[in-house]
Amino acid sequence: MISNIMGVSGVEHIGIAVRELDQAIRLYEKILGVKCYKQEIVPEQKVRTAFFMAGNTKIELLESTDPEGPIGKFIEKRGEGIHHIAFLVKDIDEQLTYYEGEGIGLIDKKPRKGAEGLDIAFLHPKSTNGALIEVCDEKKE
């Protein structure tokens, strides 16, 4: 049985690592049938990003601006492809405390700023069967 459940509210976005953002934007506009609604540079993450709405869920394309950044390293090791799932949570500080109590490893023990001004944190893929999982606070800054 689960005690003290801290549930996620939904999928905020799915991140896909790509080598060339402009090419990928043109392609995903065809695949999803919608226009890219925003591009953003996130210097802390060394990425250039582009966002789409797939129904109610965001798709985020990520191009590395630095081979030593997390997306650059991911592509070098595994190639292009799905990079992470981001879940919405009601209170990110409480959620991270809950995960630590459940023995789930965290890359970010404290929230930091992600794209679109959200407070985010990544769980450690060794604790999540290899899936890179981000949690995003529902409250915008």
Next chain:
Amino acid sequence: MISNIMGVSGVEHIGIAVRELDQAIRLYEKILGVKCYKQEIVPEQKVRTAFFMAGNTKIELLESTDPEGPIGKFIEKRGEGIHHIAFLVKDIDEQLTYYEGEGIGLIDKKPRKGAEGLDIAFLHPKSTNGALIEVCDEKKE
């Protein structure tokens, strides 16, 4: 400009490849804060699956029942992790025709049955920047 747009309606599910389904179910019940609502064996795909609701989006864990199946090969090559994104489409036959017309490669040129009785097809990851993308028809059988 995009012509003859065939848009997806949303994300139907996200698939995660795991080595041991029972262990992964216990873990994802903690991560997502909800109970697994269904398990299903899909012999055609050589997988045992478990489903969760993350808000309105399904998360599907996939354990291979055969090392030669697609999930078995994926894990051998890349390890556990996020395997595919499934998008809902209004009419899968029309959607596949549209993708072919746009030069997007298909693994399945015709729909086949997936989990939960949906008509599904996979796009070729060489045509989607390495992301394995499934499309699911909105109409249940």
